[in-house]
Amino acid sequence: MKQGQAKFQIGQVVRHRVFPFRGVIFDVDPEYANTDEWWNSIPEEIRPRKDQPFYHLLAENAETEYVAYVSEQNLLPDESGVPLRHPQVAHAFEQVQHGFYRPKAITAH
Structure with a gap:
């Protein structure tokens, strides 16, 4: 698989292209790095490619807050x-x- 350079950066606020949520990026994987079970739970017609950056978000929608894992596309x-x-x-x-x-500075003890 060909890995691309991340388009977005840690700390950037983004929104989902299709679903009504947004969040701040706290980590980036250069390509898909989640489970096969998670991957297969995405309907095939909207399943993103694995060979692109995937972002970990502190996400929110109108009802709740959560952590999301979203493809760059x-x-x-x-x-x-x-x-x-x-x-x-x-x-x-x-x-x-x-x-x-x-990101806030991390203090080590």
Whole structure:
């Protein structure tokens, strides 16, 4: 499989191209790195390619907050400027500008 360079970066706010949710990226896999069970649970007609970056998001929709795993082809930059309400965002990030968060420094003991 050919690996591509990630289009989005950690701390960037993105939204799903099809489904009504958005979130902040907290990790990136250069290509698909989840289970076969998860992959096969996606309907074949909308199943993304595995040979592209996949993003881990602190995600939210109108009803709830959760962690999502999304292919690059299904993400767009979120330019709404609305702060995320996901409770883990404040623990891991500081908002620095419209559409971007900076990871907080980790203190080791």
